[in-house]
Amino acid sequence: MIERTVVIRNRLGLHARPAADFVKTASRFVSDITLGKDGSWVNGKSIMGVMTLAAECGSEVTVRADGSDAEQAVEDLVTCLMKEYVER
Amino acid sequence: MTNRVLRGVGVAPGIVVGAAHVIQWDFPEISRGQIERSEVAVELARLEEALDAVRRSLEDLRERTRQRAGEEDAKIFDAQIMMLLDPEFRAGVETLIRENQLSAERAFEFKTLEMRALWSQSTSYVLRQRVADLGGIQVRVLNHLLGRALATPIRPEGDNRPTIVFTRELTPGLTVQLERESVAALASVEGARTAHAAILSRSLGIPCVMGVVGGLERIRDGMDVIVDGTHGLVILEPTAEEVEAAYAGERLRHELGTKLDEAAGQLAMTTDGRTIELRGNVDLPEEIEPTVNHGATGVGLLRTEFLVLGRTHLPSEDEQSDYFGSVARQFAGKPVLVRSYDLGGDKFPAAFQTGPEANPFLGWRAIRVCLDQPEIFRRQLRAILRARRHGDLRLMIPMVSFIEEIDCTRDLVAQCAAGLAEEGIDAASDIPLGVMIETPAAAILIDQIVARCDFVSVGTNDLTQYTLAIDRGNARLADRFSPHHPAVVQLLERVVDAAHRGGIEASVCGEMASDPLSAFLLIGLGYRVLSVSPPSLSLIRWIIRQVDANGAVVAAEAALLASSTAEVEAILEQALAQYVDLQLLKGGRLPALVGAARLLGSPDRHP
Numbered sequence A: 001m002i003e004r005t006v007v008i009r010n011r012l013g014l015h016a017r018p019a020a021d022f023v024k025t026a027s028r029f030v031s032d033i034t035l036g037k038d039g040s041w042v043n044g045k046s047i048m049g050v051m052t053l054a055a056e057c058g059s060e061v062t063v064r065a066d067g068s069d070a071e072q073a074v075e076d077l078v079t080c081l082m083k084e085y086v087e088r
Numbered sequence B: 001m002t003n004r005v006l007r008g009v010g011v012a013p014g015i016v017v018g019a020a021h022v023i024q025w026d027f028p029e030i031s032r033g034q035i036e037r038s039e040v041a042v043e044l045a046r047l048e049e050a051l052d053a054v055r056r057s058l059e060d061l062r063e064r065t066r067q068r069a070g071e072e073d074a075k076i077f078d079a080q081i082m083m084l085l086d087p088e089f090r091a092g093v094e095t096l097i098r099e100n101q102l103s104a105e106r107a108f109e110f111k112t113l114e115m116r117a118l119w120s121q122s123t124s125y126v127l128r129q130r131v132a133d134l135g136g137i138q139v140r141v142l143n144h145l146l147g148r149a150l151a152t153p154i155r156p157e158g159d160n161r162p163t164i165v166f167t168r169e170l171t172p173g174l175t176v177q178l179e180r181e182s183v184a185a186l187a188s189v190e191g192a193r194t195a196h197a198a199i200l201s202r203s204l205g206i207p208c209v210m211g212v213v214g215g216l217e218r219i220r221d222g223m224d225v226i227v228d229g230t231h232g233l234v235i236l237e238p239t240a241e242e243v244e245a246a247y248a249g250e251r252l253r254h255e256l257g258t259k260l261d262e263a264a265g266q267l268a269m270t271t272d273g274r275t276i277e278l279r280g281n282v283d284l285p286e287e288i289e290p291t292v293n294h295g296a297t298g299v300g301l302l303r304t305e306f307l308v309l310g311r312t313h314l315p316s317e318d319e320q321s322d323y324f325g326s327v328a329r330q331f332a333g334k335p336v337l338v339r340s341y342d343l344g345g346d347k348f349p350a351a352f353q354t355g356p357e358a359n360p361f362l363g364w365r366a367i368r369v370c371l372d373q374p375e376i377f378r379r380q381l382r383a384i385l386r387a388r389r390h391g392d393l394r395l396m397i398p399m400v401s402f403i404e405e406i407d408c409t410r411d412l413v414a415q416c417a418a419g420l421a422e423e424g425i426d427a428a429s430d431i432p433l434g435v436m437i438e439t440p441a442a443a444i445l446i447d448q449i450v451a452r453c454d455f456v457s458v459g460t461n462d463l464t465q466y467t468l469a470i471d472r473g474n475a476r477l478a479d480r481f482s483p484h485h486p487a488v489v490q491l492l493e494r495v496v497d498a499a500h501r502g503g504i505e506a507s508v509c510g511e512m513a514s515d516p517l518s519a520f521l522l523i524g525l526g527y528r529v530l531s532v533s534p535p536s537l538s539l540i541r542w543i544i545r546q547v548d549a550n551g552a553v554v555a556a557e558a559a560l561l562a563s564s565t566a567e568v569e570a571i572l573e574q575a576l577a578q579y580v581d582l583q584l585l586k587g588g589r590l591p592a593l594v595g596a597a598r599l600l601g602s603p604d605r606h607p
Helices: A016-027 A047-053 A070-082 B037-069 B076-085 B087-099 B104-120 B125-129 B131-145 B172-180 B196-204 B240-263 B285-294 B317-330 B367-372 B374-390 B403-422 B440-444 B446-452 B460-468 B475-480 B486-501 B516-525 B534-546 B549-560 B565-576 B582-588
Strands: A002-007 A032-037 A040-043 A060-066 B005-007 B009-012 B015-023 B163-167 B185-188 B208-210 B224-228 B233-236 B277-282 B299-302 B336-339 B393-397 B433-437 B455-458 B505-508 B529-532
Touching: A002 A070, A016 A047, A016 A070, A016 B076, A032 A047, A040 A047, A047 B076, A047 B087, A047 B104, A060 A070, B009 B196, B015 B240, B037 B076, B037 B087, B037 B104, B037 B131, B037 B172, B037 B196, B076 B087, B076 B131, B076 B172, B076 B196, B087 B104, B104 B125, B104 B131, B125 B131, B131 B172, B131 B196, B172 B196, B185 B224, B196 B208, B208 B224, B224 B240, B240 B534, B240 B582, B277 B285, B277 B534, B285 B317, B285 B534, B299 B317, B299 B529, B317 B336, B317 B374, B317 B393, B367 B374, B367 B403, B374 B393, B374 B403, B393 B403, B393 B455, B403 B433, B403 B446, B433 B440, B433 B446, B440 B446, B440 B460, B440 B486, B446 B455, B446 B486, B455 B486, B460 B486, B486 B505, B486 B516, B486 B549, B486 B565, B516 B529, B516 B534, B516 B549, B516 B565, B529 B534, B549 B565
Parallel strands: B015 B163, B163 B185, B185 B208, B277 B299, B277 B529, B299 B336, B336 B393, B393 B433, B433 B455, B455 B505, B505 B529
Antiparallel strands: A002 A060, A032 A040, A032 A060, B005 B233, B009 B208, B015 B224, B224 B233
């Protein structure tokens, strides 16, 4: 199992669009992916779960991947979390 | 008298007088809850069929939105489609069907209610806003499973009044669907400016008020109502005077709209013959076309952050050169002022993240970063030098507070040009260099700056923030943050005077130039180049064409003697009122023009 913790940088946090990107990326991997914040964990392939975490700008989240492609998964998902979005 | 005037938030401008139609898009009653064990397979199949059908209808709405409002708005439906197809959510519904022997509709309702409860209680404002997206899915799936059509407004025969729909919660899907039913205006109890449905109603041009409190239960189908999306009001059973006032308000809006349309394509010249160069601020590539089409005489601020944000690596020299070259070509021969990277703090690609700073606005950013990381800067300078073959590209550096920063930049430009020549790469041998005046230090040292550069451009938001020591993002101080503070006005004068004495161009590319009152002041102070966000181009062009430059000078001279923001504004308003109907400006101005500029990642540093 591989895990990494990062701080959310997008101004509005991990909301609809960034959450969707995260889930789309997570779904490309066979590994089980979970995302945690303040002790609660959700399925990283579930948009409802990821949105429920309501990770705001500045909050710390941990990506955990377990499976054959765990390393690449964590790498890609961290990149995804570090993205900033142009908001309207 | 009962209160007939309901207050809400105007999220899409426009005033409509019409007949109310209440849509109860509330969730349908489910009578059949429990099922027999033998029915499980049938229920699972029903669920699958319903999810599939709703997915198709959402995809239809997405496509329709894309055609009517563009790809960006269409993406709103992507989140809903993903929610609908969420594997974990679906597995939860299937488990309820299989193990608790619930009907497909009961199981789906149960799961969405669970989600809804969780999200509604969240302390996250953004998450609470997404409850409407959830509701949109819930209502569609349940109605499909129950074989019921979604309620749509039906106008009685012979009633020609425009239809105004009232609903508890406005979902993006409902908004687009209602647009197809030629609904004239919308009002809802839930929701706010940032709701997806609000963004959509603005794009589709349907006046809309959200957050209407108290009174939805008093509205009956067919009741006469006014919805004022410009001011966020709903008036029930309006009096003749109120209807007249509504029509008058709407006339003002249209009148201003027509005037602005007429001004497009005309010279940006004051009534006494002073020509003002009107340029556009370009954040993103998609803003280039509207700016060119408007007839802007160049780009007064080409931001380069979008090349970096949301990526892990800095863009290559080729990529930047291609982008700058394409902008230069589209503005054939007109000046394009490229602002060098305004990065810093957390506005940095992941690979360059630094630790958090206690005071990012006073921290390591903009030109400070570029000069400390010359490899990053060099790549950008080489890209501009190469692209300058395609047009009049110029360079301006942000947040300057030391004269050395200008000298160092010049040296770097010279080194880059020499390097390119040595490598035999086709490129310009120099770039006109400008300085953004955003700090009091730069405004005070303006004579020394003018002596060393080719033009100056004022970033008014930062100049105001640093001069007044007011964080422009602090909501508590928002009413004190104004570029009309006398100290800022005096610095603005100091800058333009020094530039003209030194024979160089002074422009304003800050948000200030997009405000009619401020534009009038800037013209009066002597600025001849204004650069504004693309949606404000028509308004400012029209203002320029209405005013007398000498009158503006007189007003600016009086403003320079004022001792408070209120005094400055009173002077400007009184003077501007000689040329334009302030009522028309206030009543007719679309709220969407104010602060509609996109926000980049935090802390945003729009000048």
